[in-house]
Amino acid sequence: MNDAPPVEALLRIDELKVHFPVLGGVWRRAVATCKAVDGVSFEVFKGETLGLVGESGCGKSTLARSIVGLNRPTSGKILLEGRELKWFSGASRKMDRRRVQMVFQDPSESLDARQTVGQIIDEPMMIHDRGNASERTRRVGELLSLVGLSEDAALRYPFEFSGGQRQRIGIARALALSPELLVLDEPVSALDLSIRSQVINLLLDLKIRLGLTCVFIAHDLSVVRHLSDRIAVMYLGKLVELAPAQELLANPMHAYTKALIEAIPRPDPDQNGRFSTLRGEVPSPINPPPGCAFGHRVQSPLHALSVQRPSRFVEASPGHWLLDCPCCTDRGKENS
Amino acid sequence: MSLLEARGLQVAFADDAGKEVVVVDGVDLSLKPGRTLGLVGESGCGKSVTALSLLRLLPHPVGRILAGSVFWKGRDLLALSSEEMRSIRGKEIGMIFQEPLNALNPAHTIGRQVDEAFLVHGLAQSRQVRSKTLEMLAMVGIPDPVTRANEYPHQLSGGMRQRVVIAMALACEPELIIADEPTTALDVTIQAQVLELTRKLQQKSNAALLLITHDLGVVAQTCDEVAVMYAGRIVERAPMREIFENPKHAYTQGLLKSIPSLTGPTQVKLPVIEGMVPSLSELGNGCRFAPRSGRPHRSSWLMERPLLREVSQDHWVESCPACCSQS
Numbered sequence: 265m266n267d268a269p270p271v272e273a274l275l276r277i278d279e280l281k282v283h284f285p286v287l288g289g290v291w292r293r294a295v296a297t298c299k300a301v302d303g304v305s306f307e308v309f310k311g312e313t314l315g316l317v318g319e320s321g322c323g324k325s326t327l328a329r330s331i332v333g334l335n336r337p338t339s340g341k342i343l344l345e346g347r348e349l350k351w352f353s354g355a356s357r358k359m360d361r362r363r364v365q366m367v368f369q370d371p372s373e374s375l376d377a378r379q380t381v382g383q384i385i386d387e388p389m390m391i392h393d394r395g396n397a398s399e400r401t402r403r404v405g406e407l408l409s410l411v412g413l414s415e416d417a418a419l420r421y422p423f424e425f426s427g428g429q430r431q432r433i434g435i436a437r438a439l440a441l442s443p444e445l446l447v448l449d450e451p452v453s454a455l456d457l458s459i460r461s462q463v464i465n466l467l468l469d470l471k472i473r474l475g476l477t478c479v480f481i482a483h484d485l486s487v488v489r490h491l492s493d494r495i496a497v498m499y500l501g502k503l504v505e506l507a508p509a510q511e512l513l514a515n516p517m518h519a520y521t522k523a524l525i526e527a528i529p530r531p532d533p534d535q536n537g538r539f540s541t542l543r544g545e546v547p548s549p550i551n552p553p554p555g556c557a558f559g560h561r562v563q564s565p566l567h568a569l570s571v572q573r574p575s576r577f578v579e580a581s582p583g584h585w586l587l588d589c590p591c592c593t594d595r596g597k598e599n600s
Numbered sequence: 601m602s603l604l605e606a607r608g609l610q611v612a613f614a615d616d617a618g619k620e621v622v623v624v625d626g627v628d629l630s631l632k633p634g635r636t637l638g639l640v641g642e643s644g645c646g647k648s649v650t651a652l653s654l655l656r657l658l659p660h661p662v663g664r665i666l667a668g669s670v671f672w673k674g675r676d677l678l679a680l681s682s683e684e685m686r687s688i689r690g691k692e693i694g695m696i697f698q699e700p701l702n703a704l705n706p707a708h709t710i711g712r713q714v715d716e717a718f719l720v721h722g723l724a725q726s727r728q729v730r731s732k733t734l735e736m737l738a739m740v741g742i743p744d745p746v747t748r749a750n751e752y753p754h755q756l757s758g759g760m761r762q763r764v765v766i767a768m769a770l771a772c773e774p775e776l777i778i779a780d781e782p783t784t785a786l787d788v789t790i791q792a793q794v795l796e797l798t799r800k801l802q803q804k805s806n807a808a809l810l811l812i813t814h815d816l817g818v819v820a821q822t823c824d825e826v827a828v829m830y831a832g833r834i835v836e837r838a839p840m841r842e843i844f845e846n847p848k849h850a851y852t853q854g855l856l857k858s859i860p861s862l863t864g865p866t867q868v869k870l871p872v873i874e875g876m877v878p879s880l881s882e883l884g885n886g887c888r889f890a891p892r893s894g895r896p897h898r899s900s901w902l903m904e905r906p907l908l909r910e911v912s913q914d915h916w917v918e919s920c921p922a923c924c925s926q927s
Contacts, residue, residue, distance in 0.1 A: 319787040319788075319789060319790075320758075320787055426876050426877075428876065429876075456642035456643055456814065456877070457642060457814060457816075457855055457858055457859070458642060458854060458855065458858060458872070458873040458876075458877075459642075459876065460858070461858035461859075461860075461870040461871070461872045461873075462872045464860070464870055465869050465870055465872060468867060468868075468869060469869075483787065483788070485788075485862070486859065486860045486861065486862050487860055489860065489862065489866055490860035490861075490866050490867065490870070491866075491867065492866075493867075509866055510866060513862060513863075523789060524788065524789065525862075526792075527788040527789045527791065527792040528788055528817065528862065529788075529791070529792070529795070529815065529817030529818045529820065529821045530817050530820060530821070530862065531816040531817045531819070531820050531844065531856065531859050532820055532844065533820050533840060533841045533844050533845070535820070535821075542789045542792070542793070543793075545757055545759055545760075545790065
């Protein structure tokens, strides 16, 4: 691994925190804080797809929305090629938007029902003054064929398309400005099995043809493994493990990652009857329990000893990062 | 002896213009005590409508059973009065719905909703009902049932709500449980807990289970038999292991191949089923999958309905020459 030339990081997230106030009482004052993302750092290299997995409520969508500037970070930095993305300062916002785009989960909600597909894909180019009308129309046609739709789709409305085709339209819109970074939030979760594999193939194809860098969020580990170079596992606002995709599935180190992998129902009768040993649920990010937020779910005997929430993210083996928690990893057992 | 036997079930829905579209077209099902039948298919293939019509819960007057019969322990369910039907629904046949938040009443405590399941069928006196409810809630794994019984659905997490729905469905110890995508709205770790619970309770009461799902992983973990549905028809029906190891219909084969593996190579193209699910209003009588099968087909095959043929013991396949590997 050390012989390879150093790969440049396109995106760097540095100690990112996104906290939301919880309003209560008659005057709707902030009575508590929901720590949706609570100190996350990672890098995404050029041309790489980083998969982000975790259960619902773990903060993965909040993290994605902060990267594209839809949530305001409480603290921490988001850097694109070493320069900080300041979505909430105005001046550079429009310029950065060309470089970072997003594909949303539900294509029927993220496309304007009253615009034609052509207008939907044209709008970002119009806002960013890309060429005159005829050049843009030509580009819309190019984008549509790039995502596997016919060019006459431009004149039709979103409701005339099926779920899979609408997701293709959402992808075409995100690609209109030739972004360097694409953030995809559960892009295939709402699709049926036979359509899902078509869209997965399209994403693989686009990544190779356009050299895209992607942050790919999903809860389905088999899909994430298939599409990603590296996978980050998130739990209650923090990363617990980050490793190359195949390595993470073959050699998970954190108890949460192990439990997630174990819980996947395999389409294989010979593995019938394997159910997860995991008990309980994700604690609320508003009032997380003290100490390690996961140990109680695996009934680790070391859990009682943890008083502080673990926050050190260490490289356990080359390229394999791990949240250093005594009750959830084997590292604690070695030390004790 | 099967508990429930559906034969040639045909269901139509009226579209906006009042024209009737056949959404379930000649479905046969047979459910036996202690066995789990998985009904698999993509959205819009008619699997939920099939379940609703077994219980005669189709939205009135839009949905209508056109033909077929449903026999429940020898009684024709379609001929019963709505009062007789009500005494079977919930008591003899329990139902678990996909979205627990929609299946629960937001204005009543969960304790009261489980109480109701007992009271409606006269299975408990109002004085003893709460102790039965608490027992039921404890059985489905709700921690601290005494406190939880006084809470409202919005105060519970998704996994806990689904447990309440399961408690309600199982309160009267039904002989058949119909579960329509019971874990689709849940996270994988919670899904594993709910599936394990359902299986444990089923084994205890020896009930039959009709599990409707689109997730082949869930099927492999829980079912004894599988029926694969496409565009309103069952295209293949076989024991679970046979479906995974020896699928005969092109649609079943395509579905199985399109799942990304957890151990194989990554970032390679997945095999796909080309095209999309056809619109039900435009379908003819012939094989509905042949145009997507990727194999050469004659137009005459699209005219005549392919018959279900038994290719090996208990393994039935629609015998379309383009889609069935043994034709």
